[in-house]
Structures are given as structure tokens and as C-alpha cells.
Amino acid sequence: MLGATPKIYQNQFLASLAKLVRSHIKELFGGAVNKAFLPFIEIFFWILALLLFDFILQKIFGGIFYLMAKHTRINWIKKFYAHKVFRTIFHFITINLLISINPYVFQKYHGIDKFADKFIGLIVIIVIIRLVFRFIDAIIDINDERQNHTTIGIRAFGQMIKIFVAFFGALTFIATLIDTEISSILTVLGALTAVVLLIFRDSILGFVSGLQIATSKSIKVGDWISVSKYDVEGIVKEINLTVTKIEKFDKTVSTVPTYDLIASEVTNHSWMTASNTRRIKRSMVFNVDSFRFCDDEMLKKFEKIDLITQYIKTRQKEISEANKNVKNPDLIINGRQLTNIGVFRVYVKNYLKSRPDISKNDKLIVRQLELTSAGMPLEIYCFANNVHLSEYEQIQSDLFDHLISASKEFELEISQPFIIQQNND
Numbered sequence: 249m250l251g252a253t254p255k256i257y258q259n260q261f262l263a264s265l266a267k268l269v270r271s272h273i274k275e276l277f278g279g280a281v282n283k284a285f286l287p288f289i290e291i292f293f294w295i296l297a298l299l300l301f302d303f304i305l306q307k308i309f310g311g312i313f314y315l316m317a318k319h320t321r322i323n324w325i326k327k328f329y330a331h332k333v334f335r336t337i338f339h340f341i342t343i344n345l346l347i348s349i350n351p352y353v354f355q356k357y358h359g360i361d362k363f364a365d366k367f368i369g370l371i372v373i374i375v376i377i378r379l380v381f382r383f384i385d386a387i388i389d390i391n392d393e394r395q396n397h398t399t400i401g402i403r404a405f406g407q408m409i410k411i412f413v414a415f416f417g418a419l420t421f422i423a424t425l426i427d428t429e430i431s432s433i434l435t436v437l438g439a440l441t442a443v444v445l446l447i448f449r450d451s452i453l454g455f456v457s458g459l460q461i462a463t464s465k466s467i468k469v470g471d472w473i474s475v476s477k478y479d480v481e482g483i484v485k486e487i488n489l490t491v492t493k494i495e496k497f498d499k500t501v502s503t504v505p506t507y508d509l510i511a512s513e514v515t516n517h518s519w520m521t522a523s524n525t526r527r528i529k530r531s532m533v534f535n536v537d538s539f540r541f542c543d544d545e546m547l548k549k550f551e552k553i554d555l556i557t558q559y560i561k562t563r564q565k566e567i568s569e570a571n572k573n574v575k576n577p578d579l580i581i582n583g584r585q586l587t588n589i590g591v592f593r594v595y596v597k598n599y600l601k602s603r604p605d606i607s608k609n610d611k612l613i614v615r616q617l618e619l620t621s622a623g624m625p626l627e628i629y630c631f632a633n634n635v636h637l638s639e640y641e642q643i644q645s646d647l648f649d650h651l652i653s654a655s656k657e658f659e660l661e662i663s664q665p666f667i668i669q670q671n672n673d
Contacts, residue, residue, distance in 0.1 A: 266352035302342040331386040404458020407489035453507040454489040471518040531625035538661035555598040607631040623663035
């Protein structure tokens, strides 16, 4: 009983208020005017009053939530305020007041009553759709700041909810407008299922792709990726339901279908960034005519190079021991010998190990590749301790500047294919 009393009191109050407003309008305007225009004047007054009430409500509570968003550390309050979620919620107070006065104002006039019911229903549908959209945008914005793999799933899921809300909201709007059941409209749309699926094909594929990406944790906003299918490389700025925006290193933005992040080859370089190491894989091509066995003079010279001093001494002892039973030691090809390219390969490996900007925890390989018409490639495979492009390129350049120059000390010759081709001609 206690709960019913305020409602009865409120209905009586609104009924009395409606009568009071109506009587004042009759007094303010003449009798002839009242008969023709009283309904329109009264409705106009109430609409204007409700708009003014909503405006004052927004200003008062909007100011309160502005101060809260400005001074609070709670992120969701800031985001909800920025996306006007609170403002949309306060619209429901005005709508509730509109519904409450409807029986005492709009329902009093024949012809306007049905229009008023439709009008209120349409307003409720629009405000609910706006509230859902703004709420989803706020949730997506909150998760975008985290830049983790769940961001993609929430964004894709949120956008899919938007599509469904917009779709069924439009159906409800039309059903309310033409006084029909939603089921009747859905029956008609059932015959157009193939068309609907064709229209929403990209959205459905994007939604599924977003869930797969979020589940597999393969890509997130902020990752550095390469999409081989489109020859695009850059930083992921946004992953939407249908397209993904990638900012390339020339500051242009490319868009690729979100579905292709799953259906095609995508290289994610951010795993490399997370480890703070970046691979160096480059070859130096040597002229094979410069390869030779090391004689005593060369070995004495190499023994003075700090990085391979111990290696030369150790290998010389091993070779001397192995060559004791050689029948013709005067011929250098007999027995075991060191070569300048072999010694240089050891030097390169020791040099890489000595550099502080080369990772000691990752693979470090110096190997010969298959012989080509240009010469024999010597591949350097290691990891720099810096992933930033400028520093990485500086490390790589310094490394090969030194090695190319050092190769001359081992009497090795770097191949220059252009010169070789000219000589052959």
C-alpha cells in the first residue's frame, strides 16, 4: 500500500496540473480561438515545457558529471561522460514524465491520442538505440587504451551488437510507425535472407575474424605487421568490423579487410619488439680467387689480431700434431692447413661476440652459402640489441663497414658483380 500511494498522488497531481494549464490557456485566449486551437496550443506548451525541463536537467546533472569526470581517477566515468552516456540516461527522466502526462493531455483529444502514442514509442526507440551505441563506444574506447588482444574482440563484438541493435531498432521503429507486428516484418524479410546475408557478408566475416584474432592473440592495436597479400607494412591503428587501418612508415594509412588478417599471411614484428632484439641477416660475397692456404707469414700476422690470437695458437698446435706423418710436407696441400677464409670466418664470429650491441642470448651464426656466379656468400646471422629503425640500421652499417674493411687484412676480395659482368663482356 505504501508503494501505491505516491503513484496515485502523482497521477492526481498531473491531472490537476493539466487542468490548470488548460484553464489558463482558455483564459489567455478567446473562446473562438480555444475551440480551434486549444489542442495545438496545449500540446505546444507541454512539448516546450518538457524540452525546457530536459535542457535544465542536462545542464544541472551534466555539470555535476563534468566535475566528476574532470577530478576523478576512475577511467570509465571519464569515458562515459565523453561519449554522453549520462546525458542519454537523463533523457529517460523526461520521457518518463512525457509518458506520465500523456493520459491527461494528449489522450484528451481524439485523433491526437494515437499519434501521441506512436510519437512517444518512436522517441523511446531512438533514445534506447542512442544509449546502446554510446555505451558500446565508451566500452570500446576504454579497452582501446589497454592495447591488448581483447581490444579487437570487444571492438568487433561491440560493432556487431550495434548492427543488430540498429537492425532490430529499425524494424521496431517501422512496426510502431505502421501499426504492425515485428513478426510480420520478419516474415517478409525471411524471403530476403539471401540478400541480407550478401549485404552483411563482410560484417559477418569481420566479426568472426575479430573473435579469432582476439582468441589467438596474434594481432592487436599498436602492433607492427606486414601483410604480404597487399604489400603493406606498418603499425596497426584500428581494427574494425570490416577493415583494419595500418599506418605505414611514410605516414600514409592503408586499409585492408579484417578478414584477410586471418585468411592471408601476416607477419607480426611486435614479438621481436617485445624481446628488444632485431635480426640481422646479410651476406658478403667473396671472390673465390682470393681464397688460399695460410702460410707461415700469414699465420704470424693473424696471430697478432687479438680476437683470434688464441685460436691461431691452438689450431697451429693441432695441425702440427696432425701433420707429423705427412710424407711430403713441403707441398702445402698435403695434410691439414688453415685458409684465410676459414680464419676470417672465426674472426667474424668472435667479433660479433665482442660487440655489446649484439645479443648473446640469441642465435649467432656465420656460415658459407651455396657458391654463385658472383662468388661465395658468407652470411652473417645474429640479433641486434635495439629494435628502433635508426639505431638498428646504424648497428648493421657499423658491423659491415668493419667486416668489409677487415676482410682486406685476410687478403680476401669482395666481389662486385657489376665489375665482373663488365669484365666478362
